[in-house]
Amino acid sequence: MSPQPRVGRLPAALQGISGLIPFLAFTAVFLGLPLIGLVVSAFLITDPDNPRSKVFSLDNFRASFTGSAGDAMLTSLGVSLVAATIATVLGVLLTQAIVYTGSERLQKVTTVLSSVLANSGGVSLAFSFIVVLGSTGVLTSLFSLDETSFSLYSAAGLVLMYQYFLIPTMVMVSYPTMAALRQEWKDAAAALGATPRQFWRTVGVPIVLPAVTSGFVLLFGASLATHVSAAALVGGAGFSLITLKIAGALSGGNAAGLENVAMAMSVNLVLIAAVTLLAYLPLQRRSRAWLS
Structure with missing residues (x-):
């Protein structure tokens, strides 16, 4: 059968x-x-x-790139670029310092702490910075920061606040690559007469560069998409960010009737996020290939 x-x-x-x-x-x-x-x-x-x-019609997209909407997009891109650049540099230096110590306990504590801080944000984060560095903050009064040109409720204040979660994120992204640099490679380079600077220029940097670049792309996207923390810090100051502009248009009030323009601005952000993801994934694969 x-x-x-x-x-x-x-x-x-x-x-x-x-x-x-x-x-x-x-x-x-x-x-x-x-x-x-x-x-x-x-x-x-x-x-x-x-x-x-x-x-x-394409009118909503035209409006999203002109006037106050266009200014908000440029401001968001500028703040995100500066914040991501600073966090990338400081995060890589901090990661290298942690790896250099060789302390397994420090590395475990750093991993746990970074994962917690990288997901911090919201109103509580903005409130913490206001208490410490606001107009009547603890450090503002202690060091007379109100007499300087620094203001927490500005682009510089946003960049400073973003470092709280961007630097830990960079540590999380770059640590596996930095920790995987084998001592045998350094010993081999030294045996051939290479100085530490030559090792990093010819071996170390080409290996860690894909991971660092992918981390920068990730930080840029995270900065651009931040809304709650930025709204709590500078929302009442009329500061122009694309996420605040979208929220204002969708909440009505003076921006009533601009809901579809807000949708167009949101599509612009989705496209930027897609480009960021498309740039991030190949760089991550290349970084893993170096260390496989």
């Missing part, structure tokens, strides 16, 4: 992803559908001939 065909088995191509079906369904409903609605809304404007209907 010929064997009976099995009933109810998934095709071979689907068996490998059958366990992902709930996750994919959840993602499609709670991420895919809102994203589609966001993109569609970004292209809709009120029909001049019929105010009760909507038509497709």
